[in-house]
Structure formats: C-alpha cells, structure tokens
Amino acid sequence: MKRIKVKKGEILQRKGDLNSKVYQVESGLLRSYAISEKGKEHIYMFAPEGWIIADNVAPDESCDLYIDALEDSVIIRKEKEVQRGHDMQKLLKRLSVLQKRVIRLMSASAAARYDHFVETYPDIVQRVPQKMIASYLGITPEALSTVRSKRKQ
Numbered sequence: 001m002k003r004i005k006v007k008k009g010e011i012l013q014r015k016g017d018l019n020s021k022v023y024q025v026e027s028g029l030l031r032s033y034a035i036s037e038k039g040k041e042h043i044y045m046f047a048p049e050g051w052i053i054a055d056n057v058a059p060d061e062s063c064d065l066y067i068d069a070l071e072d073s074v075i076i077r078k079e080k081e082v083q084r085g086h087d088m089q090k091l092l093k094r095l096s097v098l099q100k101r102v103i104r105l106m107s108a109s110a111a112a113r114y115d116h117f118v119e120t121y122p123d124i125v126q127r128v129p130q131k132m133i134a135s136y137l138g139i140t141p142e143a144l145s146t147v148r149s150k151r152k153q
Contacts, residue, residue, distance in 0.1 A: 003076055005074055006028070006069045007069065008070065012069070013032075015034065015065065018060070018061075018062055020055040020056075022054040023054065023067070024052050024075060025049055025073060025075055026075060027049055028073020028075070029047070029069070029071045030053050030073060032045050032047075032054075045098065046124055048121065055067065070127070070132075110147050111147050114144065114148070117133065
C-alpha cells in the first residue's frame with residue numbers, strides 16, 4: 001500500500017478521464033462533484049478520514065465526476081477491483097449512505113437534509129465553506145443560512 005500526499009486543491013480525477021481510481025482517505029478531506037453545463041458545481045460526496053471515494057463507472061467508460069482535495073490529505077490509491085472484506089464493507093456503507101441521500105433529496109425538507117448532513121459528517125461542518133454544504137444539500141447558500149439560523153434559535 002502506497003500512501004500518497006496530496007495538497008489542498010489538487011485534482012485527482014477530472015470528468016472524462018479513463019480508468020477511475022478508488023481512494024481511501026487516511027487524513028484530510030476529499031470530495032467528488034460534477035459541473036453542470038452552466039458551470040455550477042454539484043457536490044456528490046465528501047470523504048473524510050476512513051472513507052473511500054470513487055467514480056462508479058466501468059473501466060472502459062469515461063469518468064462522470066471530478067475528485068479533489070479540500071485539505072492537505074494522505075490517501076491510499078486502491079485498485080478498481082476492491083478486495084473483499086473490509087474495503088467491501090466500506091463501499092457497501094458508502095452506497096447505503098448515497099442511496100439514502102438520493103431519497104432524501106427527492107422528498108425531505110432543507111432542514112431535514114441539513115440535520116442528516118450534520119449527523120453523517122459531524123466533523124465536516126466546520127471544515128468546508130457554507131457554499132459547498134449548500135451544493136451538497138441541493139439548496140442555495142442563502143437557504144442554508146436560514147436553516148442554520150433557525151437551528152441556533
């Protein structure tokens with residue numbers, strides 16, 4: 001296993017790249033995101049310490065997502081064919097979290113989505129800008145500000 005040090009802002013994968021990689025975060029914080037035709041970022045997932053992040057495309061297909069470092073990070077690059085056992089459990093957990101997120105985006109209020117975000121990523125709230133959290137939740141930064149101020153009351 002080779003540990004790789006990446007600097008904040010370093011892009012590990014771009015949309016259109018071939019042979020998506022799987023990364024396990026030892027320290028730091030990564031994210032994956034798409035950019036719409038209008039240039040708006042849509043954050044797909046955050047990956048703090050202990051999480052795995054990847055673009056789930058076939059080896060011969062081009063990637064859909066960008067992956068970059070939000071903080072200086074230490075990561076381990078995994079093979080696309082993730083080993084059974086511990087890594088498989090992490091991926092299954094990740095898929096479960098993402099499935100629940102999609103369902104929540106379709107039906108839950110902004111306040112409920114924010115509450116779930118804080119529950120899922122308790123350490124990230126203070127580590128990323130509010131606009132990134134809003135992007136992840138599918139709301140505007142102003143709507144997020146309103147939700148947060150109501151939570152403080």
